[in-house]
Amino acid sequence: MFQSKLFTKSKKESPADELSRNAQLLIRAGYIYKEMAGAYAFLPLGLRVISKIKSIIADEMDTIGSQEILMTALQRKELWEVTDRWSDENVDVWFKTELKGGQKIGFGWSHEEPISEMMKQYIHSYKDLPLYVYQFQTKFRNELRSKSGILRGREFVMKDMYSYCKDADQHNAFYKSVIDAYMNVFSRVGLSDYVFVTSASGGAFTEFSHEFQAISEAGEDTIYVDRSKKIAINDEIYNEKTIKDLGLNEKDLEKVASIEVGNIFDFGTKKSEQLGLSFTKEDGNSEYVHLGSYGIGVTRLMGTIVEIFNDAKGIIWPDSVAPFAVHMIGLNLDKSDVLAKANDMYEKLQSAGIEVLFDDRDVSAGEKFADSDLIGIPYRVIVSAKTAGKVEVKRRDSSEARMLEVEELMNELKK
Amino acid sequence: MFQSKLFTKSKKESPADELSRNAQLLIRAGYIYKEMAGAYAFLPLGLRVISKIKSIIADEMDTIGSQEILMTALQRKELWEVTDRWSDENVDVWFKTELKGGQKIGFGWSHEEPISEMMKQYIHSYKDLPLYVYQFQTKFRNELRSKSGILRGREFVMKDMYSYCKDADQHNAFYKSVIDAYMNVFSRVGLSDYVFVTSASGGAFTEFSHEFQAISEAGEDTIYVDRSKKIAINDEIYNEKTIKDLGLNEKDLEKVASIEVGNIFDFGTKKSEQLGLSFTKEDGNSEYVHLGSYGIGVTRLMGTIVEIFNDAKGIIWPDSVAPFAVHMIGLNLDKSDVLAKANDMYEKLQSAGIEVLFDDRDVSAGEKFADSDLIGIPYRVIVSAKTAGKVEVKRRDSSEARMLEVEELMNELKK
Numbered sequence: 132m133f134q135s136k137l138f139t140k141s142k143k144e145s146p147a148d149e150l151s152r153n154a155q156l157l158i159r160a161g162y163i164y165k166e167m168a169g170a171y172a173f174l175p176l177g178l179r180v181i182s183k184i185k186s187i188i189a190d191e192m193d194t195i196g197s198q199e200i201l202m203t204a205l206q207r208k209e210l211w212e213v214t215d216r217w218s219d220e221n222v223d224v225w226f227k228t229e230l231k232g233g234q235k236i237g238f239g240w241s242h243e244e245p246i247s248e249m250m251k252q253y254i255h256s257y258k259d260l261p262l263y264v265y266q267f268q269t270k271f272r273n274e275l276r277s278k279s280g281i282l283r284g285r286e287f288v289m290k291d292m293y294s295y296c297k298d299a300d301q302h303n304a305f306y307k308s309v310i311d312a313y314m315n316v317f318s319r320v321g322l323s324d325y326v327f328v329t330s331a332s333g334g335a336f337t338e339f340s341h342e343f344q345a346i347s348e349a350g351e352d353t354i355y356v357d358r359s360k361k362i363a364i365n366d367e368i369y370n371e372k373t374i375k376d377l378g379l380n381e382k383d384l385e386k387v388a389s390i391e392v393g394n395i396f397d398f399g400t401k402k403s404e405q406l407g408l409s410f411t412k413e414d415g416n417s418e419y420v421h422l423g424s425y426g427i428g429v430t431r432l433m434g435t436i437v438e439i440f441n442d443a444k445g446i447i448w449p450d451s452v453a454p455f456a457v458h459m460i461g462l463n464l465d466k467s468d469v470l471a472k473a474n475d476m477y478e479k480l481q482s483a484g485i486e487v488l489f490d491d492r493d494v495s496a497g498e499k500f501a502d503s504d505l506i507g508i509p510y511r512v513i514v515s516a517k518t519a520g521k522v523e524v525k526r527r528d529s530s531e532a533r534m535l536e537v538e539e540l541m542n543e544l545k546k
Numbered sequence: 547m548f549q550s551k552l553f554t555k556s557k558k559e560s561p562a563d564e565l566s567r568n569a570q571l572l573i574r575a576g577y578i579y580k581e582m583a584g585a586y587a588f589l590p591l592g593l594r595v596i597s598k599i600k601s602i603i604a605d606e607m608d609t610i611g612s613q614e615i616l617m618t619a620l621q622r623k624e625l626w627e628v629t630d631r632w633s634d635e636n637v638d639v640w641f642k643t644e645l646k647g648g649q650k651i652g653f654g655w656s657h658e659e660p661i662s663e664m665m666k667q668y669i670h671s672y673k674d675l676p677l678y679v680y681q682f683q684t685k686f687r688n689e690l691r692s693k694s695g696i697l698r699g700r701e702f703v704m705k706d707m708y709s710y711c712k713d714a715d716q717h718n719a720f721y722k723s724v725i726d727a728y729m730n731v732f733s734r735v736g737l738s739d740y741v742f743v744t745s746a747s748g749g750a751f752t753e754f755s756h757e758f759q760a761i762s763e764a765g766e767d768t769i770y771v772d773r774s775k776k777i778a779i780n781d782e783i784y785n786e787k788t789i790k791d792l793g794l795n796e797k798d799l800e801k802v803a804s805i806e807v808g809n810i811f812d813f814g815t816k817k818s819e820q821l822g823l824s825f826t827k828e829d830g831n832s833e834y835v836h837l838g839s840y841g842i843g844v845t846r847l848m849g850t851i852v853e854i855f856n857d858a859k860g861i862i863w864p865d866s867v868a869p870f871a872v873h874m875i876g877l878n879l880d881k882s883d884v885l886a887k888a889n890d891m892y893e894k895l896q897s898a899g900i901e902v903l904f905d906d907r908d909v910s911a912g913e914k915f916a917d918s919d920l921i922g923i924p925y926r927v928i929v930s931a932k933t934a935g936k937v938e939v940k941r942r943d944s945s946e947a948r949m950l951e952v953e954e955l956m957n958e959l960k961k
Contacts, residue, residue, distance in 0.1 A: 138613060138668050138677045164664050167651075170618040172664065178616055198553060201593055203585040204619075204684065205701050228643045228653075230700070231690045236582075238643075238653070249579050249587065253553050262553045269619065269684065275646045285645070286620050 153434040154280025169277025169285030179454035197263035208235040224272035238271035265292035281434035288429040321449025331365035343393035350390040398422040446507030455488040458508035462515035568849040569695025584692025584700035594869035612678040623650040639687035653686035680707035696849035709838040736864025746780035758808035765805040813837040861922030873923035877930035
């Protein structure tokens with residue numbers, strides 16, 4: 132893409148009311164726009180990052196046999212009353228309103244109820260199980276405070292998944308595969324050194340639940356992490372008994388702030404009993420379906436990546452989620468031979484399927500370098516009168532600049 | 547995909563309260579699920595169709611230089627009051643609620659206001675214009691009645707686009723390119739013989755506005771169409787003067803029911819004046835930006851395709867938007883050589899990038915054929931003990947069955 136065509140422009144200052152590092156950088160670089168506290172629009176650069184994160188997640192969910200669907204935001208009061216999750220006393224984040232006819236409705240903050248209700252049409256026999264579905268959906272939550280940029284939104288994109296199993300064994304097998312798939316996701320988006328499977332307080336059915344916590348000072352949570360064993364304990368259940376039950380040692384545990392980037396809930400058969408979701412077993416008897424739900428906050432994950440990977444100059448995207456692979460900086464483009472060389476290189480990279488943002492704007496070199504550091508694309512490549520037959524290549528996460536032939540660069544990028 | 551893994555199952559009957567043909571067929575075939583009147587979930591097959599329609603639209607929008615963004619559903623009352631579109635008297639489809647702090651908010655039913663407000667940050671000079679953005683977004687409209695399936699939703703996916711131009715000439719040039727791009731979209735989704743650019747009542751700035759109307763008995767609109775000239779007049783402005791102004795003859799015009807699948811609004815500079823969106827001209831003076839908005843109802847388009855392409859047995863998808871290219875029906879799969887042949891063919895097609903739904907279920911041939919007709923995938927291919935070295939190929943829109951080698955079929959599909 133030609134940067135002269137990109138309608139967003141970088142800003143030197145972030146909005147005065149924006150306290151979080153992720154929103155400051157993402158707004159300044161033109162990735163997002165703040166509509167109101169907790170509700171951000173995604174601009175062309177931002178949408179590209181979201182799209183890459185979603186592709187990685189979808190790939191991992193497809194691999195474990197989950198099928199993609201898309202439920203509605205609009206929710207029926209009557210359905211959520213069955214499971215006692217309509218009242219503001221029990222769920223304090225509902226946005227509620229009503230249809231023209233007067234029926235009360237809400238905007239979905241999670242989707243266990245409608246998906247389970249729907250599954251009554253499709254689950255009848257043990258042969259229909261196990262069954263896994265997921266969606267990328269915009270959730271609405273009426274949060275009291277929303278000052279963490281895209282880490283905690285009133286409107287945000289979530290990947291939520293729901294598993295339906297015939298018994299605890301079938302459920303536990305899938306549960307384990309989700310933990311692996313989630314860790315693959317976090318690893319693929321560049322967070323392998325930062326995300327830890329974290330034991331937290333269990334529900335009615337299990338001693339512990341599991342969260343995926345990313346170490347970051349911006350986090351609202353506190354965990355105790357054993358870096359060598361790659362697991363952690365949530366502060367809420369941190370005590371001698373838990374440490375022992377999890378086979379850990381207090382001396383190996385480090386207290387850190389963290390962001391919850393994923394979670395898993397085991398509902399057992401409770402919700403199926405409430406909603407009447409049952410199936411016929413091998414022996415002909417009826418049984419309730421075992422439900423699990425699994426979430427990754429897509430926009431929160433993007434914010435977490437920015438919180439972890441940045442410096443004083445701007446964002447430093449991991450290669451897998453960067454909006455472009457290469458930020459080509461054209462200098463001296465008023466000279467026809469330099470312009471021709473730059474255009475030629477742009478075409479070559481595009482043809483090879485390498486995504487390029489080409490800064491062809493008529494602004495100073497200093498402004499281009501500053502914008503490039505702020506935007507944070509992994510490879511900065513300078514084409515100028517000085518670079519002669521070669522180009523100057525510098526990775527955003529390194530200070531080393533190298534002079535390379537275009538072909539050498541392309542070989543490196545294709546790896 | 548193996549049909550035995552697909553969690554949806556077809557139904558013989560559609561819900562008693564579902565009066566529209568599109569919803570009846572889409573529900574029976576497992577494409578959509580009705581959450582409430584006017585709000586439908588999209589199941590795996592349905593999401594594949596939506597995804598294909600979106601890809602075609604995105605391709606055409608990218609081609610005319612539009613940049614993709616994603617605004618928020620949450621809307622600030624104060625912003626919409628500036629343009630006098632907050633009050634229920636002026637806009638009667640708002641879903642409204644409030645934040646925890648008491649601030650009134652609404653859920654977006656269109657996005658001229660927030661996008662134009664945002665553009666005040668990015669548009670300063672004539673050099674920043676023209677500028678076009680589009681999004682695929684879930685809109686919320688509190689419709690009084692919603693009985694047309696996915697043709698008129700309370701929650702639905704829209705592709706909306708907004709153009710910002712320095713003057714009427716620049717605007718008109720883009721306006722014309724959008725008409726062409728929209729007609730390309732409708733042609734590519736299979737509706738070239740059905741969609742007509744239709745003159746309707748103009749706004750404050752133009753004698754006529756333009757709509758894109760698809761001829762269908764399910765439509766709520768009435769148009770007079772000149773099939774040879776490929777244009778139409780909306781009933782609301784149908785009179786002698788209009789017919790003459792548009793250079794048409796009454797005798798060539800046919801009165802038909804139609805569905806509005808796309809529309810264009812020319813706001814002139816009105817909204818920019820209200821919101822204070824101005825730019826500096828070449829001569830240094832200040833001028834307000836010219837705004838246009840352009841919509842295609844994505845889910846409505848899917849419903850329109852179903853309304854137009856169906857028969858007593860089910861849906862007949864155009865190739866470009868079908869959930870799969872091939873519905874492979876395996877019969878006699880209990881015989882190991884037939885099963886091996888079917889699996890081999892499935893692998894071959896998948897490897898060639900041809901999307902296949904393989905009916906590997908343990909149900910009768912009659913049930914498989916009925917489901918195949920209902921689901922409506924373009925190519926039905928039977929692999930059975932009887933087909934020997936070949937396969938039996940029948941298109942959904944034809945009654946002719948042919949015996950082909952797998953390679954012959956693949957060559958036909960790759961065209």
